[in-house]
Amino acid sequence: MSxxxxxxxxxxxxxxxxxYVWALKDxxxxxxDALADARLRETSIPGKRVLETIHKNVNIADxxxxxxxxxxxxxxxxxxxxxxxxxxxxxxxxxxRNGTARATIDHPLRSNAVxxxxxxxxxxxxxxxxxxxxxxxxxxxxxxxxxCVPKGSGSENMSFLKMCxxxxxxxxxxxxxxxxxxxxxxxxxxxxxxxVGIGGTADFAMYLAKEAITRPVGTRNSDPxxxxxxxxxxxxLNETGIGPMGLGGxxxxxxxxxxxxxxxxxxxxxxVNYQCWAARRASAHISSNGETDFDREF
Amino acid sequence: xxxxxxxxxxxxxxxxxxxxxxxxVTVQGHIIGIRDRTQIRIFDxxxxxxxxxxxxxxxxxxxxxxxxxxxxxEKVCIGTTTSARMVRFTEPLGRQYGVxxxxxxxxxxxxxxxxxxxxxxxxxxxVGGAAALETTQIEEIEDVMWEELMxxxxxxxxxxxxxxxxxxxxxHGNSLYHDVQTRAKAxxxxxxxxx
Numbered sequence: 001m002s003x004x005x006x007x008x009x010x011x012x013x014x015x016x017x018x019x020y021v022w023a024l025k026d027x028x029x030x031x032x033d034a035l036a037d038a039r040l041r042e043t044s045i046p047g048k049r050v051l052e053t054i055h056k057n058v059n060i061a062d063x064x065x066x067x068x069x070x071x072x073x074x075x076x077x078x079x080x081x082x083x084x085x086x087x088x089x090x091x092x093x094x095x096x097r098n099g100t101a102r103a104t105i106d107h108p109l110r111s112n113a114v115x116x117x118x119x120x121x122x123x124x125x126x127x128x129x130x131x132x133x134x135x136x137x138x139x140x141x142x143x144x145x146x147x148c149v150p151k152g153s154g155s156e157n158m159s160f161l162k163m164c165x166x167x168x169x170x171x172x173x174x175x176x177x178x179x180x181x182x183x184x185x186x187x188x189x190x191x192x193x194x195x196v197g198i199g200g201t202a203d204f205a206m207y208l209a210k211e212a213i214t215r216p217v218g219t220r221n222s223d224p225x226x227x228x229x230x231x232x233x234x235x236x237l238n239e240t241g242i243g244p245m246g247l248g249g250x251x252x253x254x255x256x257x258x259x260x261x262x263x264x265x266x267x268x269x270x271x272v273n274y275q276c277w278a279a280r281r282a283s284a285h286i287s288s289n290g291e292t293d294f295d296r297e298f
Numbered sequence: 299x300x301x302x303x304x305x306x307x308x309x310x311x312x313x314x315x316x317x318x319x320x321x322x323v324t325v326q327g328h329i330i331g332i333r334d335r336t337q338i339r340i341f342d343x344x345x346x347x348x349x350x351x352x353x354x355x356x357x358x359x360x361x362x363x364x365x366x367x368x369x370x371x372e373k374v375c376i377g378t379t380t381s382a383r384m385v386r387f388t389e390p391l392g393r394q395y396g397v398x399x400x401x402x403x404x405x406x407x408x409x410x411x412x413x414x415x416x417x418x419x420x421x422x423x424x425v426g427g428a429a430a431l432e433t434t435q436i437e438e439i440e441d442v443m444w445e446e447l448m449x450x451x452x453x454x455x456x457x458x459x460x461x462x463x464x465x466x467x468x469x470h471g472n473s474l475y476h477d478v479q480t481r482a483k484a485x486x487x488x489x490x491x492x493x
Contacts, residue, residue: 110360
């Protein structure tokens with residue numbers, strides 16, 4: 001690697017190490033606002049107790065500089081790479097991996113990564129194909145955006161896929177999302193963000209559902225038809241009465257985000273990926289000369 | 299919905315029988331951390347747990363810790379995991395070892411109701427994800443067994459004002475989870491009719 005590449009590899013590694021810990025400790029303002037709003041809306045006694053405890057917990061994490069939740073998750077990164085960014089994605093991945101491991105060892109963070117058959121630990125939150133990175137390539141740009149979303153297992157275990165048929169229509173999609181969230185009950189730590197992926201193929205629908213949970217809370221899909229479906233599902237989900245931590249109440253979800261892709265004429269896939277109330281997310285913009293702006297949210 | 303303070307381990311079964319689904323509970327004394335691999339070892343591999351579980355309060359956890367030079371463990375961040383994966387251990391925990399309370403997040407399915415009624419056990423709902431708060435309520439990690447299962451060992455914690463917990467399933471056949479699911483499924487029919 002050239003000197004420029006070496007320096008940038010170090011910058012990306014530093015950014016990853018910082019983003020992972022930052023995300024775990026300091027939840028974003030849009031999420032804090034959504035939780036505060038939920039606290040005002042909730043009327044059930046157990047539901048209010050849960051939301052008060054969440055509020056207290058977030059404040060204690062701030063005060064004690066501690067993690068919001070003990071589940072340090074699987075480190076998932078979203079990278080938007082400009083076509084003129086000087087570091088190749090191969091090296092960006094290596095830096096993200098090194099940064100994840102360094103943060104895990106230095107803090108220390110609980111290491112969750114295991115071999116999927118032997119269940120033996122594979123390292124400091126790294127392993128074969130871990131961490132996971134979503135890539136997007138941007139033409140005519142020389143920057144890099146990195147977002148870290150540590151994904152807890154309680155909510156990830158509540159992931160659902162259905163290959164609806166075209167005759168099921170949009171109502172089939174709505175029913176599947178509603179049934180999934182009722183079936184999940186308190187397990188994914190509600191109230192969280194329901195990520196929905198529609199269209200594409202089976203695997204891509206789930207990929208889109210994961211993209212959906214990484215968006216700032218309450219943002220809307222740029223396609224007005226999809227945005228309308230987000231509004232409708234958000235309302236319907238909060239009528240189910242599952243409530244905070246599944247103990248019953250008015251607030252079952254903080255938001256419903258949908259990402260979509262065009263699909264085959266005979267396909268109608270719908271995927272649900274849940275993000276818990278502790279929807280941790282931190283991001284950075286890295287310019288081609290190695291300057292890092294940690295305040296940038298995307 | 300009443301408020302209670304209960305000190306564990308308990309010796310008087312009435313401490314459990316007085317609790318009703320929906321009540322708020324604060325816990326004092328000692329609690330034991332346990333998780334998937336710990337219970338797989340006890341029940342599927344037949345290894346006797348090297349800790350007395352009579353009258354115990356079990357917490358579904360895999361804590362974040364730091365090992366000190368003395369060999370003791372210091373807390374970093376201790377929170378609670380999803381209980382439903384471990385529901386099949388409820389009955390043998392109560393019958394063979396005298397466990398009286400299981401605490402986790404997300405609830406137990408209906409399979410836990412019958413053994414909890416028969417054996418006088420309760421399920422306590424904690425707020426999942428609220429680990430920063432939970433960590434402040436754990437005063438000390440007093441003992442760790444089966445360190446090779448790290449972090450899914452058997453942990454003994456001394457706690458102070460642990461909670462607030464909600465009685466999710468009581469020893470009288472009531473489950474908030476069952477009630478919420480029953481109402482939600484009826485509601486779904488109504489919502490589907492509106493689509």
